[in-house]
Amino acid sequence: MKIPQDQKAIEFSDLHNTPGKMLILPNAWDVPSARMFENSGFQAVATSSAGLFASKGFEDGESIGRKRFLESIKSIGKVLSVPLSVDAVAGFGKSTKELKLTVKGLIEAGAVGLNIEDFEHRTKKLFPTEIQKRKISAIVEVGENIGVKVFVNARTDALRYFEGDDDEKFMEAVHRCREFREAGAGCVYPMGLVRREDIDRFLKELNGYPINIMIRAGTPSLNELEGMGIKRVSFGPGASYATLGLLKKISSEVLNERRTDSLINGAITYEELISLTEPRNE
Amino acid sequence: MKIPQDQKAIEFSDLHNTPGKMLILPNAWDVPSARMFENSGFQAVATSSAGLFASKGFEDGESIGRKRFLESIKSIGKVLSVPLSVDAVAGFGKSTKELKLTVKGLIEAGAVGLNIEDFEHRTKKLFPTEIQKRKISAIVEVGENIGVKVFVNARTDALRYFEGDDDEKFMEAVHRCREFREAGAGCVYPMGLVRREDIDRFLKELNGYPINIMIRAGTPSLNELEGMGIKRVSFGPGASYATLGLLKKISSEVLNERRTDSLINGAITYEELISLTEPRNE
Numbered sequence A, B: 001m002k003i004p005q006d007q008k009a010i011e012f013s014d015l016h017n018t019p020g021k022m023l024i025l026p027n028a029w030d031v032p033s034a035r036m037f038e039n040s041g042f043q044a045v046a047t048s049s050a051g052l053f054a055s056k057g058f059e060d061g062e063s064i065g066r067k068r069f070l071e072s073i074k075s076i077g078k079v080l081s082v083p084l085s086v087d088a089v090a091g092f093g094k095s096t097k098e099l100k101l102t103v104k105g106l107i108e109a110g111a112v113g114l115n116i117e118d119f120e121h122r123t124k125k126l127f128p129t130e131i132q133k134r135k136i137s138a139i140v141e142v143g144e145n146i147g148v149k150v151f152v153n154a155r156t157d158a159l160r161y162f163e164g165d166d167d168e169k170f171m172e173a174v175h176r177c178r179e180f181r182e183a184g185a186g187c188v189y190p191m192g193l194v195r196r197e198d199i200d201r202f203l204k205e206l207n208g209y210p211i212n213i214m215i216r217a218g219t220p221s222l223n224e225l226e227g228m229g230i231k232r233v234s235f236g237p238g239a240s241y242a243t244l245g246l247l248k249k250i251s252s253e254v255l256n257e258r259r260t261d262s263l264i265n266g267a268i269t270y271e272e273l274i275s276l277t278e279p280r281n282e
Helices: A003-016 A031-039 A047-056 A066-078 A096-108 A130-146 A167-183 A196-206 A223-229 A239-255 A272-275 B005-014 B031-040 B051-057 B066-076 B097-109 B128-148 B166-182 B194-207 B222-228 B238-257 B268-274
Strands: A023-025 A046-047 A085-086 A111-116 A150-158 A187-190 A211-216 A232-234 B024-025 B045-047 B082-085 B111-116 B151-156 B187-190 B212-214 B232-234
Touching: A003 A111, A003 A150, A031 A046, A031 A066, A031 B051, A046 A047, A046 A066, A047 A239, A047 B031, A066 A085, A096 A111, A111 A130, A130 A150, A130 A167, A130 B111, A150 A167, A167 A187, A167 A196, A187 A211, A187 B222, A196 A223, A223 B082, A223 B151, A232 B111, A239 B238, A239 B268, A272 B051, A272 B238, B005 B111, B005 B151, B031 B045, B031 B066, B045 B051, B045 B066, B051 B238, B066 B082, B066 B097, B097 B111, B097 B128, B111 B128, B111 B212, B128 B166, B151 B166, B166 B187, B166 B194, B187 B212, B194 B222
Parallel strands: A023 A232, A046 A085, A085 A111, A111 A150, A150 A187, A211 A232, B024 B232, B045 B082, B082 B111, B111 B151, B151 B187, B212 B232
Antiparallel strands: none
């Protein structure tokens, strides 16, 4: 039975607020990767913009264009029954009107969650905090108007791109996350938060508000993060990196050792591949 | 320096006729997988229709439609400098005119090789041999007219779908491959040829003509196949199966063991992912 999208949005929001539990979000980049994550038991599935755009031959950022982006998300939305959260980069558009078009299109494509960034990919410049707050409010508003309370994960890249020393970067990221929270973000996502002591400090500054941490080499283990009070982790483009690493390994084995072990062992079947494309939301 | 496409077509044909050497063709399904194979040192890259269509949420066969299919191939062609061979299913069209449109579009997208099947995906019925021969001749003709001698790998599914006992299936596959060779195919591809004794017998029947074998569990090793006189092997959708198998493993580790080893170990970097989308043929 199909779960109505407004209920899925509430369900997704609730996954960030279960005492003692951390939501683990895998980021997909195409139809079979998304469905494989759902079939494997994840409670929700996210997308990675870097992974999705690269798979189609586009750079990271927004060079893919809104139309193609929405088409891709629609194809993924069709095969999922768990909540779908989409990385919407900076919203595909300079004006609030354009941003709203993107958000409306994403909700229609099946999204109940959304990531929004506070910098421009091309220039690596941070948007003013006030402008970003208005964007977040606009997203929340679109969701309310449609009747699907889209859950916003507000990303800040202040730790990377704010001009200042490490402490100034840190405090700017904290400041932005507090402001984004006020504008309606249900979770905040300080990109570049890796070390345990930094995560602990950030958690204290945010007073227990849901923070998203991207899993990468160097981050604490999943159990440690959950114990610290992190409410959500995501793979980012990590699973794209991992599968391409496997192709590199397969290639090296085949070309240098004339072996096909990594190609054949652990592979799924033709029938399973095809089943990963079957629509679910109908 | 860009190698002209007509030269690439000759180079690709020559790779099937190097004494004692077997061409190993990896089948990609999107931009980064194709470029990863090229970067890893393969002399040519092929596509897998099952893998490519599934990644976009389409079933195997031709439900993706010619337009989207050509767009996908174009995006892959843009990032490769080695010869590209495309799995064109049954040619996307019932008439010779439609088939020619497909072939022209594929050559314009950068293909110098082409796989063509002799059955209809929906019904699993084999096309009459004479009709398939005309299709192969038409493909060769389009290539000659454009000035890019497209190399045809003619697949037969007689081993799977011809009505008869195992020996009748085998002899029908042999018959078809001989006929396809006469129509201009540079290589033939009997789908379902797995066991060493069957491959040996097929090679004898074809009198040393290039045969493509799909690598799968149960086929002889790469060195054995080369020693037997096989001129070309391909992965088919095998690398798609392998990467989705890895996603399954990553998911199980994360959800059941709270570990991220398979997600992080062996992964490529962000910079490498982005580099896999950079155009090469310009």
